[in-house]
Amino acid sequence: MRLNEFTAQALRSMVVAGEISCREIIESVLHCIKERDGEIKAYVNVTGEEALKKADELDDKIRRGEEVGPLAGIPIAVKENICTEGIATTCCSKMLANFIPPYDASVIKRVKDAGAIIIGKTNMDEFAMGSSTETSCFFQTHNPLDTQRVPGGSSGGSAAAVAGHESILGLGSDTGGSIRQPSAFCGVVGLKPTYGRISRYGLIPFASSLDHVGTITKDLTDAALLLRIIAGYDEMDSTSVNMEVPDYVKGLKDDLQGLRIGVPKEYFVDGISSDVKEAVFKAIDSFEAMGARCEEVSLPHTEYAVATYYLIASAEASAALARYDGVRFGYCHEDAEDIVSMFSKTRGHGFGSEVKRRIMLGTYALSSENYDTHYLKAQKVRTLIRRDFDRVFENVDCLVSPVTPSVAFKLGEKLNDVLNMYLSDVCTIPLNLAAVPGISIPCALSNGLPVGLQIIGKHFQEEMLLRVAYAFEKNVDFREVNVGEGGRKV
Amino acid sequence: MVKRILSSKRQTMKNTIDINTVKRMAFLSRLEISDSEAKEFSLQLSETLNYVHKLNELDTEDIEPTIHVLPLKNVLREDKVRPSLTQERALMNASCKEDGYFKVPKIVE
C-alpha cells in the first residue's frame, strides 16, 4: 500500500513513531495527483511546492523533538469556496477567477495550526450551485470510481480527491447536500455537522442560513479526528455556537445496543431507485443485528423540502452574491458607459447561467409583490420541517435514510434538466433546513458503484452520528454488500 | 376542497414568469442577459415556480416563519479597535484603482 492510500489516523501514528516523514506523505500524494488528476480533474490548483516546504519545516521540528499538531504532515484538499490567504479562491466562477483572499477562513487557520498541509484547491459547481461539479467555470471533475460518471457536487472535487487517494483529508461545504451527495457518489465519508458547530468565517456564502463547512474523509476515525480540530466557537462567526467540543475519536464505540433508530418513510418514496432502497434496508438489517431497534417514523413535510429550499436558498443567494459588482474584487467589465451598465455587464458576463437563474429566482421571491407568497411562505414551511425533526427525535436517537435517489449518474445526463437536478437533493436538503447534522457513509455497491447511507442526528449530537456510522463501518464491509442486478448475481 | 383546487389552478397560471418579468428581475439583480437567455430563463423559472407553488397546499396561517435556525441571541463583541488592512492590501483585488481609491465610472447624481 502506498502512503497516499492510508488514513490520516494511520499516517499520524507512523509519523509520530518516526517511521515516515511528512515529506514522504506529501510526495506520495503529489505523485498520485500527477498520475491521476489529468483524468479525474479534482483539483483546480495544486500547491505542491508550498506543501513540500511545509512538510520539511514539520520534519525539522519533529527531528528537533518539538511539539507538532495532531494533523502534522497530513495533506488536506480544500474546496475552492473556502478562503485561503494568498491562494486563489475562485468558487470556480469567472467572477472570482483572480480573487486572492487577504485572509484565511477560520477552518483553514485551525487545520494549519493542527499541522495539516493544504495540498490544493478543489473543483466545485460554480458558487456551490449544483449537484455534479459540472457548472464549474474551469472543467468537469470525473468520478474516480468510474470516470464516465460525475463525482456529485458541489464538493465533487474534494470528494474525488479523497476517493482517488489524491488527498488524505478533504474540506467541503454543504448547503443542500453538497458534501453528503458527492461523498455517496465517490464512496467516502462525508459529514455535515450541526449549523453553528463549525465556523463559516471564510466560507464564501451561497445561502447564509443553510451553508455549512464539513469534512470528507476515507473513514469514520478521520472524520472524528478532523471534526475535533475544526469544530467549536469562533468569535468571527456570530452563528457559531459556544459549546464544548467533545473528543469525537474517543467517542467512537462499536456498540449500538438499545439504540433507537428511526426510518423516515418519506425518504423512500418514488424516485428513489430500488437499488438504493435495497442497500439502505440491508443496512437497517445490519443495525438491528448489532442490537439497535429500528422503527418506521414519519417526517410528514419532507415532500415540501425541495420547494422550500429553492426559495430560501435562492433568496439568500440573491443577496449573498450581490457584492460581485466589479468594484472591490473579482471580474470587472470595464467597457461600460456608466455604473449601472458596469454592474450589469460584470454580473451578466461573470456569472454562469445556473448562478444567474438562482439569483433571479431569489430576487423574484423577495420582491415586494412576491415576498409573502414565496419567501415568507417558505420560511413558514421551514418551521414545519424543523418541527418534524423535533417531534421525531423525541422518540429515536437518530434516523437512517438514503443520501441520493440513485448512484452516480453519467456526465451531462442531468445538466439540462434543471428541476430534476434539484429534485435529486430530496434526502439531503431537509437537514440543512432544520440545521441537524448528517453523515453519508458507503453502505453497498450497485454494479460496482457505491451507495450512500445517511445517518441523521439531533442538534449537536455529532458524537451519536459518528458512533452509529462507526459501528456500521466496523461490522459491515460495504464492498461486499451488492445490490440490484449485481446483488442478485452474487 | 374544490375551492382549494381552483385557487391552486389560478396560482399556477399567475406564477408563470413571462419575459418582461424576467427582464425586470434581471435588472433588479443587475444581470445583463440576452433575449435568448431571457426566453430560456422564462421557461426554466416558470417550471421551478410552478413546482414551488406546491407549498400552497399547506395552511401556514398560524405558523411563525423561521428567522434564525438556532436559538442564538445577543452575540456581541466589545468596542475594541483591531488592525485594519493596509491600503495596498485593501485594494489588492480591485481591477480599477487610483491614489488609494477604488475607481468606478462617474456617478451622476
Add this chain to the structure above:
Amino acid sequence: MTEYEIVIGLEVHAQVLTDSKVFCGCSTEFGASPNEHTCPICLGLPGTLPVLNKKTVEYTIKTGLAMNCDIAEFSKFDRKNYFYPDLPKAYQISQYDMPLCKNGYIEFWVNGEKKRVGINRIHLEEDAGKLVHAGSIAESQYSFADYNRSGIALMEIVSEPDIHSPEEARLYLNELKKILEYLEVSDCNMEEGSLRCDANISLRPVGTVTFGTKAEVKNLNSFRAVQRALEFEAERQADLLREGGKVIQETRHWDESKGITIPLRSKEEAHDYRYFPESDVPPLVIKDSWVDEIKRGLPELPAVKRARFVNEYGIPEQDVEVLTETKAMADFFEECVKDYNEPKTVSNWLIGEFLRLLNAEGIEIKESKVTSRHLAGMLKLIKDGTISGKIAKTVFEEIFKTGKTAEIVVKEKGLVQITDEDAINDVVDKVISENPGAVEDLKAGKNKAIGFLVGQVMKETRGRANPQLVNEILRKRLL
C-alpha cells in the same frame, strides 16, 4: 401659506460614537487616508461575517430612553438590498420591522409654547462608504470610492409627521442634537457627516386630516439648510397646489448655492429593497435588567437641566437656554459655581465674554484653554478688589489666549488695581491741572463733568485705578 398646513417628518442619521465600527474592529476615526480603515469585513470581501458591537446597541437604547421610547424586548437585523458603488455588500445591514426603539417623543419650546414631536422609531444600521468625484464633476470620467465610513454605526431616528413649520424643524433638530450630545452617544458633527438629515414634507388644506403627497428632500448639510430648504419646498408645493397642480412623490436635492430644491434624476424604477432577515446576526433579546442598567447611566437631559438651572440658580430663562446649549457649557458653569458661588456673575461671564471669544476663535468650549478654576479664580480677584471689572476683560482675554491663571496674568502684566490714595492723588493732581475747563464745569454744577474726569484718571492709570476711589477723591477735592 394660510390656506395650507405644512406637514414635516424628519429622518436623522447620527453616527454612534464608538471606537470601532458596528460589525468589525476597524477604527471610526475621522480623517484617515482613503481605505486605510478597512478590513475584509467592511470591504464586504466574500466569506466574511459581521459581529455586532455591544456599545452601538447600548447607545441606541440609551438614546431611545432619552427620547421616551419603548425599548424592544426582541429586535433583529435585516438586509436592505440595493446596488450602489459605496455599498460593499450591495446590501446594508439595517433593521426593518423590529427596530430597537419605538414610540417616543421629544419636547422643546417654540415661541414660548411647549411642542411635542413623536419619535416613530430609532434603529441601528451600518453606514456606506463615500464617493469622491475628482476634479470638476463635469470633466472627470470617474468617481472614487473610499470605504473608511463603510460599517460605521448609525442610528436612524425617524420622527412622526408632527412638525408644522420649517422653524419647528430646525428647533426639533436643535433639541435632538442637544440630547445626543448630552448622552455623549454621538458627536453630531455635520461637517464630518456624523449627523445627517433627510426631510419629508407635504401640504394639506388647513382643517383636513389626510396627508398630501410628500417630497423627500436630501443633501441638507446644516440646520439652516434644513429650514431654508423646507421654506422653499413649502412655497413650491403651495404654488403648485394653488395653480391646481399636483405634487409628485419624489426625492429632491437641495442646492445650497441656488437656494432651491431640484428633482433627482432617477434612472431606476421605484426601489424594491427586498428586505429580509439577516441570518448572520443573531437577534437581540433585551431584558428589563439590561434596560435598567442603561437607564441608570443616563445623564440629566437638557429639558430637566434647564428647569433646574432656573430654580436652583435663579438664572433667567433666556440665559439658561444659552448656558445649557451644550453639556460642556452647563458643566463648566456648575463647576465654576462650586468655586465661586455667585451663579449670575458666572453665567454673565460665560454667555458674555467667554462665548464671544469662543465664537471669534470658532472653537468649542472643550478645546479652549480656560477651565472653570481659571474663571472662578479671576472672579475672586474682582471681588477682593485686586482687579477692576474693566481690567478683568483684559485679564480674561489673556487667560483665554495663554491658559495662565488670573494671578499670574495680573502679576506679569502689572494689572493690580491701584487702591493707594496717595498714588491716585498724584494722578488726580495732574488731571485737574490739565483740564481746567472740566473742573470749572463741575464746580458750576455740571455733574456730567465728573465722569469725564474719572475717565481721564483711568486713562492715565491704564484702567488700573479703582474707579470708586477716584470718584470719591475728585468729589472730595473739587466739591
